[in-house]
């Protein structure tokens with residue numbers, strides 16, 4: 001099956017914090033590192049495909065949606081069939097954690113920013129995703 005170029009880009013806190021209450025744990029923080037991280041995410045994913053769970057996909061602001069193809073991943077969808085629909089494109093797997101549990105083995109390139117946040121979270125980065133065995137092309 002022909003596969004796309006599968007990548008992932010995420011930001012984590014100092015202990016691997018990813019999410020809190022359906023949002024980024026540091027949401028509302030106006031520090032330059034936090035603002036630059038969000039700007040960099042949209043600059044990098046522009047023109048490409050973002051595949052993410054419903055909560056993550058719906059968090060993309062309206063003014064950015066026109067610049068990318070966003071598909072909500074659901075648990076009944078077959079990962080390889082879903083990815084094959086975007087052969088020839090750059091696809092970013094956007095999370096959250098249960099999505100990365102399944103799609104990590106297809107990711108060829110990870111871009112992870114550690115932000116200076118050390119507060120609470122209810123979603124965490126799992127380093128096992130980086131070494132998930134499987135196909136990357």
Ligand SMILES: NC(=O)c1ccc[n+]([C@@H]2O[C@H](COP(=O)([O-])OP(=O)(O)OC[C@H]3O[C@@H](n4cnc5c(N)ncnc54)[C@H](OP(=O)(O)O)[C@@H]3O)[C@@H](O)[C@H]2O)c1
Nearest residue numbers: 010011019020022023024053054055056073074075095096
């Ligand atoms: N820091 C970051 O860079 C970053 C990035 C992404 C997300 N987050 C944070 O993470 C949180 C959102 O993640 P979340 O996991 O809670 O919600 P989510 O994004 O909606 O992802 C989880 C949902 O994806 C669906 N899904 C799709 N494919 C699946 C599969 N193959 N196996 C299992 N489930 C699958 C499931 O819903 P169904 O069973 O209903 O289909 C599941 O409940 C938020 O707090 C968000 O801010 C942070």
